[in-house]
Amino acid sequence: MIKSQMLTPGINAVVDVFQPVDTSPPPSQITSRTDHPVPTLGIAPQKCPLSTNKFYANLFLGNQGQGVWTHPYSVSWSRGSGNARSWGMSISHIDAYQRANGPVNTTIPGSPVSYFINPIGIQSVILSAMELGASAVLTTDSHEAFSVNANLQPQAGSRAKIKFPLLQGMGFVTAIYTNLQPAVQSSVFFRSVVTTAAPRAGIFKYKATLEDGKEWLIYAAPSNGHDPAFNLISNTLLQGPREWSGIIQVARNPAGASGDVKFDGSAGVFAVAANITGSVSGTRGIYQLSWTKAGKSIDQPLLMFALPHHLSSFDATTTAALTNISLTTTVKGSATAVIADSWNMVETTLPVDMGFSPWRAATGTAPTYSRNAISEIMNAAASEVNQDIGAQSNLNSMYYAGKALSKFASIIFTVDKIARDTNLGQQALARLKAAYARFSTNKQIYPLVYDSVWGGIVSSASYSDQTNDSGADFGNTCYNDHHFHYGYFIYAAAIIGFLDPTWLVDNKHWVNTLVRDVANPSLEDKYFPFSRSFDWFHGHSFAKGLFESADSKDQESTSEDVMFAYGMKMWGQVIGDASMEARGNLMLSILARSLKHYFLLQSDNAVQPANFIDNKVTGILFENKIDHTTYFGGNFEYVQGIHMLPLAPCSVLTRSVQFVTEEWNTYFAEGAVAAASNVRGGWKGILYANLALIDPQASFNFFSAKDFDPSWLDGGASRTWYLAFAAGKHDPEPVAIIRPVAKLTME
Numbered sequence: 001m002i003k004s005q006m007l008t009p010g011i012n013a014v015v016d017v018f019q020p021v022d023t024s025p026p027p028s029q030i031t032s033r034t035d036h037p038v039p040t041l042g043i044a045p046q047k048c049p050l051s052t053n054k055f056y057a058n059l060f061l062g063n064q065g066q067g068v069w070t071h072p073y074s075v076s077w078s079r080g081s082g083n084a085r086s087w088g089m090s091i092s093h094i095d096a097y098q099r100a101n102g103p104v105n106t107t108i109p110g111s112p113v114s115y116f117i118n119p120i121g122i123q124s125v126i127l128s129a130m131e132l133g134a135s136a137v138l139t140t141d142s143h144e145a146f147s148v149n150a151n152l153q154p155q156a157g158s159r160a161k162i163k164f165p166l167l168q169g170m171g172f173v174t175a176i177y178t179n180l181q182p183a184v185q186s187s188v189f190f191r192s193v194v195t196t197a198a199p200r201a202g203i204f205k206y207k208a209t210l211e212d213g214k215e216w217l218i219y220a221a222p223s224n225g226h227d228p229a230f231n232l233i234s235n236t237l238l239q240g241p242r243e244w245s246g247i248i249q250v251a252r253n254p255a256g257a258s259g260d261v262k263f264d265g266s267a268g269v270f271a272v273a274a275n276i277t278g279s280v281s282g283t284r285g286i287y288q289l290s291w292t293k294a295g296k297s298i299d300q301p302l303l304m305f306a307l308p309h310h311l312s313s314f315d316a317t318t319t320a321a322l323t324n325i326s327l328t329t330t331v332k333g334s335a336t337a338v339i340a341d342s343w344n345m346v347e348t349t350l351p352v353d354m355g356f357s358p359w360r361a362a363t364g365t366a367p368t369y370s371r372n373a374i375s376e377i378m379n380a381a382a383s384e385v386n387q388d389i390g391a392q393s394n395l396n397s398m399y400y401a402g403k404a405l406s407k408f409a410s411i412i413f414t415v416d417k418i419a420r421d422t423n424l425g426q427q428a429l430a431r432l433k434a435a436y437a438r439f440s441t442n443k444q445i446y447p448l449v450y451d452s453v454w455g456g457i458v459s460s461a462s463y464s465d466q467t468n469d470s471g472a473d474f475g476n477t478c479y480n481d482h483h484f485h486y487g488y489f490i491y492a493a494a495i496i497g498f499l500d501p502t503w504l505v506d507n508k509h510w511v512n513t514l515v516r517d518v519a520n521p522s523l524e525d526k527y528f529p530f531s532r533s534f535d536w537f538h539g540h541s542f543a544k545g546l547f548e549s550a551d552s553k554d555q556e557s558t559s560e561d562v563m564f565a566y567g568m569k570m571w572g573q574v575i576g577d578a579s580m581e582a583r584g585n586l587m588l589s590i591l592a593r594s595l596k597h598y599f600l601l602q603s604d605n606a607v608q609p610a611n612f613i614d615n616k617v618t619g620i621l622f623e624n625k626i627d628h629t630t631y632f633g634g635n636f637e638y639v640q641g642i643h644m645l646p647l648a649p650c651s652v653l654t655r656s657v658q659f660v661t662e663e664w665n666t667y668f669a670e671g672a673v674a675a676a677s678n679v680r681g682g683w684k685g686i687l688y689a690n691l692a693l694i695d696p697q698a699s700f701n702f703f704s705a706k707d708f709d710p711s712w713l714d715g716g717a718s719r720t721w722y723l724a725f726a727a728g729k730h731d732p733e734p735v736a737i738i739r740p741v742a743k744l745t746m747e
Contacts (some may be wrong), residue, residue: 049455088128110614358728402488403716479545539594682714
């Protein structure tokens with residue numbers, strides 16, 4: 001039985017945000033397959049499902065030679081390349097002056113560069129062994145959300161190896177040697193290598209200056225405690241003793257003598273795994289990153305690097321652990337070293353009162369609608385609500401089908417709860433439930449399957465007995481864009497369940513399975529990896545799945561990233577899952593912070609390069625470059641608009657008035673480079689719906705115009721919702737007031 005209880009925002013109960021959604025198998029209508037088209041190359045058997053969208057995926061994709069960005073460093077398997085002809089793990093750090101810029105776009109005010117990219121293949125320091133050659137193999141183990149172990153062996157099956165624990169933000173690149181002769185190499189060439197004072201007993205220190213003038217610190221901690229007496233053989237090789245076991249750590253020191261002292265203090269200790277905890281109480285959320293340590297100096301504190309959005313949310317204790325050591329990252333500004341074994345981040349304004357209806361961030365008040373607004377909304381709804389929901393959603397793409405279902409869900413909510421035409425709303429709801437059932441019973445064109453190889457719910461489209469095309473449905477089978485695709489289904493389900501709680505009985509498990517695929521919050525769930533898409537270190541999701549990439553993971557649509565978190569929040573609220581709802585609220589606040597730092601670029605942005613921020617959005621943000629474009633074209637309405645859609649209550653949280661005003665005036669105002677009035681197709685509607693964030697009256701006038709052209713709506717949009725969205729932002733004559741959503745619990 002389902003019990004409905006009104007949610008009261010602001011209750012100060014402490015909620016653990018990482019409670020499992022479910023731990024049972026996926027629903028029986030989703031069959032399991034063991035023949036995923038992407039092999040698990042070099043991956044040791046795992047106890048948990050494999051992460052597909054994490055920073056280290058290049059280690060097991062393609063030829064295993066593309067880079068892994070831990071920020072501020074990157075590493076890659078050298079595979080015999082470069083001046084040193086090494087087969088070890090190369091380490092690189094790129095300074096801002098080394099970036100290459102794309103052409104200046106003089107049509108945009110301020111003439112920003114169209115992209116910037118950091119050079120790859122600069123093998124500053126390479127941690128290798130004399131035994132490594134063409135027969136060397138790279139394997140990985142201990143795949144977790146924030147870390148992985150990469151292993152190099154002279155040949156398959158060898159007990160001699162180098163293990164590299166790779167973690168986001170690591171202050172040192174650490175290599176653990178077992179019975180090999182160390183070869184510390186450089187393809188940039190050693191100018192000098194000098195032995196310096198040991199930081200403590202059993203740890204030996206070298207200072208290397210390369211021909212590019214950069215200084216690197218090298219620490220060696222032999223297992224036997226004896227001085228390894230590394231010997232500079234040539235300008236590419238610093239060699240250690242034979243059959244050596246121990247730890248070598250490498251770090252770039254930009255801070256001179258004071259930096260030496262801080263790196264010395266943490267030498268000999270390293271992180272092998274990261275742990276995350278989090279809780280929410282009212283509008284305040286706290287999450288903590290802590291690390292499991294290993295090494296010779298386990299009592300020494302860790303030195304880890306934090307990104308700008310971390311710094312701006314640190315509590316006082318963590319702030320006190322900041323240092324003067326700062327290294328440029330490739331796409332996230334400067335990383336700052338923190339000497340601590342854990343970090344605490346705080347978000348103080350969680351959007352707990354955000355519901356299905358348009359939201360006013362400044363006041364948190366319920367939206368109001370005038371009689372005129374209701375009339376215009378119902379005029380639009382009269383035709384849209386009676387469209388063929390089944391036909392519009394019966395597609396061979398989970399992405400486009402989800403958008404269609406989401407569109408009709410928002411129309412029906414508007415009719416039923418804003419315009420208060422319950423009869424019309426309930427009639428349409430029955431047709432929406434029938435259309436949704438095609439997917440929840442897994443009878444769509446390309447049914448979903450549970451991939452037991454990697455551990456996830458994927459479209460069957462790319463399997464060899466279907467299209468055999470890895471790019472089908474934007475690469476869904478290979479784990480691209482799952483948060484985009486499934487977010488729309490989850491949002492639609494939340495509205496259906498809100499309007500008809502009895503629907504939850506038969507559909508909750510299926511929807512929860514989509515949530516678990518994208519955002520499983522618990523290691524207790526053995527069917528899905530922890531947080532496939534959302535990266536709790538970076539503060540946003542990465543969309544790229546099992547595709548090798550020279551610039552690593554990327555994301556193109558911040559707004560659909562936000563839409564997933566919002567849809568999950570609302571689904572958690574509807575089913576009475578307090579942890580899911582709280583997690584969604586925390587993710588939304590973290591996203592608002594990280595997007596402002598990295599993606600949505602106001603004129604006062606101090607993180608991205610000054611010659612780029614006039615683009616106003618990043619376009620596609622990779623881990624090694626930012627390109628002001630999209631995968632489907634470079635029109636300004638595409639590049640800016642992909643960060644707008646869908647316009648939803650959560651848009652208010654992440655797209656500030658200042659940002660939207662600057663962006664509109666740059667691109668879409670009358671007389672601007674891409675005036676919205678001249679844009680054609682569905683992008684026109686997206687632009688004018690976005691205008692509601694700063695000029696709701698103008699937006700409302702556009703969508704209520706008598707000569708409105710339906711071709712100005714894309715497949716996931718409606719006049720009904722856009723009118724409600726605009727009117728809910730600014731309407732002085734109240735008639736309908738939307739109350740907080742009912743919170744439902746299963747009994």
